[in-house]
Amino acid sequence: MRTSGKLWIGKSVGEVIQGENSFDIIRYFLSFAVLVGHFRVITGIPYYFPMSSVDAVHGFFILSGFLVFYSYMRNPDIRHYTERRTRRILPPYVFIVTLCWMGGVLVSTLPVGEYLFSAQLWKYIVANYSFLNFIEPALPGCFQGEAVNGSLWTMKVEILLYITVPIVYYLMKKFRPFPVFIVIFIFSTLYNELFYYLNEKTGNEIFGILKRQV
Incomplete structure (x- = not known):
């Protein structure tokens, strides 16, 4: 309506x-x-x-x-919506990523200089500030190579879902909610099953990553 x-x-x-x-x-x-x-x-x-x-x-x-x-x-104003989402998500996210890699100096088994100039550290910084935590979730010499904050992968998904809100709202206004929901459900199911099949068929983990991460 x-x-x-x-x-x-x-x-x-x-x-x-x-x-x-x-x-x-x-x-x-x-x-x-x-x-x-x-x-x-x-x-x-x-x-x-x-x-x-x-x-x-x-x-x-x-x-x-x-x-x-x-x-x-x-309040379907995209500028207002974008500003509110950015203020809510970006400051705490940047803070926690910064806290993790700076705090890593204290727990890393590497000397401070080697830690700070490690290629893995800078890969971690670039990947995590870009919301691509899965590219490099670990810090050099920390936690035996385990992810520092594995939950950060959810932020990428959260942002992707934020982006879809104005799109889905527009489609709901144009075509009414129920058919839009049905199409989204079918598309989501097909996407999930397709990448599951490709992962099982080829053994290529990139398909498993795309299934989980998007």
């Missing part, structure tokens, strides 16, 4: 978001699921939890998408 050139959000949706809701408890549960999942991987201790860390991350994407899309529907 359209009202004054905008998609009708529905009074009930606005009341749920602005009033009392269960979003906080959902966030806490998803956060705890991620913590439990990572602890299980690090310690190697097998135990049961009703949700995997992967499913919890997907839950965060869904919850974030719901709130961000609702915000854009209320």
Whole structure:
């Protein structure tokens, strides 16, 4: 439904978001699921939890998408939307990446000079500031080559989803929501299955990366 050139959000949706809701408890549960999942991987201790860390991350994407899309529907101005997303994401992201590689000096097994002039360090800096954490997730001489902050891969996905919001909003206004949702669902499923098949068929991990990372 359209009202004054905008998609009708529905009074009930606005009341749920602005009033009392269960979003906080959902966030806490998803956060705890991620913590439990990572602890299980690090310690190697097998135990049961009703949700995997992967499913919890997907839950965060869904919850974030719901709130961000609702915000854009209320004020569909691309400049305003871009400024708000940039202010919300960029400063803390740059801070944490900087903190990681600078703090790496204190825990690296390499001498300070060798660490600072390592090609791996600069690859890490360029890749992570570019939101391409999967290219180089580790710092030289730190944590036996394990990822410093493996969760940073989600930021790339988050930004890609932010970019799709104005596009999906435009398509919803032009073709109505339901058919747009169906097309997105079908496309997403086909994309997932195609790259899964290519990864299994060729053994080339690049297809597995594209499946997971996009």
